[in-house]
Amino acid sequence: MESGARxxxxxxxxxVGFFALVSVLTxxxxxxxxxxxAYLWFGLIYGMCLQYGRFCFASAFRxxxxxxxxxxxxGIMTATLFFAIVSSFVTAAGFSTFHPSPxxxxxIIAGLIFGIGMVFAGGCASGSLxxxxxxxxxxxxxxxxxxxxxxxxADLGGFLNKLVPASWHASAMSKNLPAVINVGxxxxxxxxxxxxxxxxxxxxxxxxxxxxxxxxxxxxxxLVVGVVLPALxxxxxxxxxxxRKGFVQEKLKEKGSVGLRDHLTGFWGMILLxxxxxxxxxxxxxxxxxxxxxxxxxxxxxxxxxxxxxxxRLGSDSGISIRxxxxxxxxxxxxxxxxxxxxxxxxxxxxxxxDNIFFGYINGIPNPALNPADWMSLAxxxxxxxxxxxxxxxxxxxxxxxxxxxxxxxxxxxxxGSRLGLGCNVGAFFVRASNGDVGGWLFGLxxxxxxxxxxxxxxxxxxxxxxxxxxxxxx
Amino acid sequence: xxxxxxxxxEGVYAxxxxxxxxxxxxxxxxxxxxxxxxxxxxxxxxxxxxxxxxIAAMCLSKGNEIIEKKSDCGKYVYRIRKSA
Numbered sequence: 001m002e003s004g005a006r007x008x009x010x011x012x013x014x015x016v017g018f019f020a021l022v023s024v025l026t027x028x029x030x031x032x033x034x035x036x037x038a039y040l041w042f043g044l045i046y047g048m049c050l051q052y053g054r055f056c057f058a059s060a061f062r063x064x065x066x067x068x069x070x071x072x073x074x075g076i077m078t079a080t081l082f083f084a085i086v087s088s089f090v091t092a093a094g095f096s097t098f099h100p101s102p103x104x105x106x107x108i109i110a111g112l113i114f115g116i117g118m119v120f121a122g123g124c125a126s127g128s129l130x131x132x133x134x135x136x137x138x139x140x141x142x143x144x145x146x147x148x149x150x151x152x153x154a155d156l157g158g159f160l161n162k163l164v165p166a167s168w169h170a171s172a173m174s175k176n177l178p179a180v181i182n183v184g185x186x187x188x189x190x191x192x193x194x195x196x197x198x199x200x201x202x203x204x205x206x207x208x209x210x211x212x213x214x215x216x217x218x219x220x221x222x223l224v225v226g227v228v229l230p231a232l233x234x235x236x237x238x239x240x241x242x243x244r245k246g247f248v249q250e251k252l253k254e255k256g257s258v259g260l261r262d263h264l265t266g267f268w269g270m271i272l273l274x275x276x277x278x279x280x281x282x283x284x285x286x287x288x289x290x291x292x293x294x295x296x297x298x299x300x301x302x303x304x305x306x307x308x309x310x311x312x313r314l315g316s317d318s319g320i321s322i323r324x325x326x327x328x329x330x331x332x333x334x335x336x337x338x339x340x341x342x343x344x345x346x347x348x349x350x351x352x353x354x355d356n357i358f359f360g361y362i363n364g365i366p367n368p369a370l371n372p373a374d375w376m377s378l379a380x381x382x383x384x385x386x387x388x389x390x391x392x393x394x395x396x397x398x399x400x401x402x403x404x405x406x407x408x409x410x411x412x413x414x415x416x417g418s419r420l421g422l423g424c425n426v427g428a429f430f431v432r433a434s435n436g437d438v439g440g441w442l443f444g445l446x447x448x449x450x451x452x453x454x455x456x457x458x459x460x461x462x463x464x465x466x467x468x469x470x471x472x473x474x475x
Numbered sequence: 476x477x478x479x480x481x482x483x484x485e486g487v488y489a490x491x492x493x494x495x496x497x498x499x500x501x502x503x504x505x506x507x508x509x510x511x512x513x514x515x516x517x518x519x520x521x522x523x524x525x526x527x528x529x530i531a532a533m534c535l536s537k538g539n540e541i542i543e544k545k546s547d548c549g550k551y552v553y554r555i556r557k558s559a
Contacts (some may be wrong), residue, residue: 004548022507025545046480054525059497067505069532122496134549135526138496227510229533246536273532388549393524395549400494462478462502469480475488 005392015240016383019044024387032310035298036372042291043376046126046284046332047133047383051393053280055079056127057425058118066459070238071274076430077231078271078281079288081213083434086289091435092218095296095301097330100212101422101432102199103439111443113451114417114424119458121145121410122183122403125334125424128411129377133384135396138407144339145411146418147424150339151346152367153188153419154358168194178322182355188419195442196422203436212436230433230441236267243270286432288332306371308364319344319366321354326362327373333427335418337373340365358419478503486514492521493550498525501533505557506538513559516542522550 019040026033038356049055053075067294090096118286121142123131128146131139156370172194177183183193205212205221212218247266251258260384271278271335307328320326343365354360368374373426388394399407414424421428421443429447431441478499479491492500492506500521507517519530527546534541534555543554 054528056497056525059525059529061499062498063529067529069501069529069536071528071532112476119498121490122498123525131525136496155510225482243536246538250538273535276528333559388524392547393549395522397494397522403494403496449557458498458502462499462506466477466480466503469478470510473480473482473488475482 008392008394012386015027015386015389016044019379019382022277025069030314032302032314035295035302035307035310035373036370038291038294038298039372039376040379042287042294042332043379044383044386045106045287047130047374047380047385049280049287049382049383049388050126050130050380051285053277053284055130055273055277055280055284056123056126057333057430057447058122059122060123060277061115061448062119062455064238065452065455068242070243070270071264071277072371073238074235074271074273077235078278078436079285080227080430081231082282082285083288083430084223084285084436085312086286087292087435088218088223090255090289090293090296091213091222092215093293094213095293096213096293096435097296097299098431098435099438100201100203100265100435100437102196103202103429103437103442104196104199105442106196106199107421107428107439107442108430108446108449110417110421111446111448112417112450112453113446114414114421114428114443115452116454117413117417117450118447119410119451119454120406121414125338125414125418126380126426127145129334129380130384133381133386134388135385135394137397138399138403141399141404141407142411145408146335146415146424147338148285149334149354149412149415150419152340153416154186154339155351155356156187157185157189161185161190163187164190171198173201177357177361178435180322180355181357181361186356191420192357202438204438205436207438218436226436226438227434235271239267239270243267275429277456285434288366288431292331299330311366311370314370315384316367316370318349319354319362319364321359321361323361325364326361326366326371329373329431330429332376333373333423333431334377335415335424335427336363337371337377339363339415339419340371341368341374344368351439366383399409404475417450480507483518486512487516487518489518490520492519492523492526495521496523497525497529501529504530505533508537508555508557511557513557515557517555517557519553519555520551521553524549524551527551527553 023037063069128139128142172190189404204226205217210221306325310323418424428443481489538558545552
């Protein structure tokens with residue numbers, strides 16, 4: 001083994017050793033830290049899976065539209081399916097931490113904005129985290145752009161208040177939120193309380209007249225109707241539009257005709273086109289479901305409903321929301337904690353950003369060193385670094401000026417899309433769709449539209465650059 | 476940092492996507508394969524790990540053969556022969 005590769009493997013061990021040491025020492029200091037460590041280790045698993053499978057939600061439809069490769073759509077549908085299976089067991093057993101969010105046209109619009117952003121940035125919210133773990137300076141810039149945009153957007157009022165429809169303002173004011181939240185000031189506050197909250201929270205089980213926690217609701221409603229059927233329909237559509245062409249041509253050459261059996265073989269071939277991505281999807285999906293089970297188990301053990309209570313017991317009650325809560329999803333999430341760490345810095349610099357719904361009423365801005373979701377994201381970057389180091393793929397790359405501008409623009413659009421859609425490709429699509437929330441698929445539809453627009457633009461741009469490069473070259 | 480195209484010899488072209496991120500390496504590779512003749516060879520260099528799976532899958536689905544794959548320290552060189 002070359003000394004460079006050996007050194008990288010040692011660094012991988014150092015990272016895992018560091019996380020292990022953090023877990024052991026903090027647990028020795030106080031039992032409650034195991035709650036944060038649970039987030040940490042799931043984050044590490046997510047990072048390893050994402051890097052191993054090159055698992056980026058942005059590439060799913062982007063690569064399909066741009067180069068006709070369906071591998072990531074397959075990977076994401078695999079992950080969604082396995083997450084949904086585990087999640088159904090967890091929900092039926094009464095251990096689910098998932099709560100559906102309001103579904104409406106806003107989910108599609110938010111997904112569209114987010115989708116354009118993720119193509120421009122070169123990666124989705126979770127993809128940027130794992131690429132940061134591979135040493136990409138550009139991905140770090142994307143994360144910074146998403147974080148700053150969200151954190152600012154959550155609290156901005158002023159001229160943006162003038163863009164708020166009167167009906168939103170009136171509806172927001174009628175919600176009787178605490179005066180300290182000042183719901184009449186701030187675009188996002190009035191969008192949330194005056195518009196989004198008026199939409200119903202609907203799952204596929206609810207649509208079929210079932211309760212989510214029942215066996216019929218969790219399995220027949222949310223798993224079969226809410227995930228298996230749409231995922232299967234999507235994969236069949238992808239096969240017939242993009243996947244079958246090369247396969248059919250090959251079969252026609254071989255035997256002159258193509259039957260249903262051949263199409264089934266071709267469909268399965270598409271599923272296995274990238275085993276690496278499908279395997280990552282499988283492990284990712286199972287881990288996501290298990291995280292809900294573990295976090296809910298710890299909440300029962302400690303007799304808490306939210307990490308805000310744990311932080312208070314640990315003696316750190318600053319940055320906790322007016323309801324005593326902090327962001328504590330109980331499952332994989334990416335963007336809210338990104339907004340929080342910048343929000344925390346801004347708060348320390350003197351910006352009063354606790355007088356809004358996002359920070360002040362729901363998520364808080366706890367110290368990042370004690371924020372469970374931040375532990376998860378940092379460990380995700382670490383997990384991706386471990387996998388990249390083990391495979392000799394880690395390489396620090398400085399962002400170039402040309403791509404830095406796309407990273408900032410893309411990150412900005414993803415930040416806006418995340419707040420409008422109540423989450424990113426993970427929180428607003430992957431988690432919600434896997435748990436039978438109708439809004440998850442609506443956000444996904446928007447992301448597909450956004451990816452299409454982004455690809456059209458980049459196709460035009462690259463064609464121009466290519467033409468310049470090829471001038472004078474005879475082919 | 477921009478894409479670089481070079482004709483190495485008759486029927487052999489080099490596409491340097493070093494420094495480019497998703498989706499650029501795969502888009503340029505696809506466009507370049509479309510432009511060269513059947514039987515020609517394209518040598519693609521890139522350092523964006525996630526493009527490696529996509530470029531490999533793209534070649535497989537279109538029947539273009541990757542005749543040589545090299546990767547070291549996050550830098551990849553794929554030699555692709557365009558199918559007839």
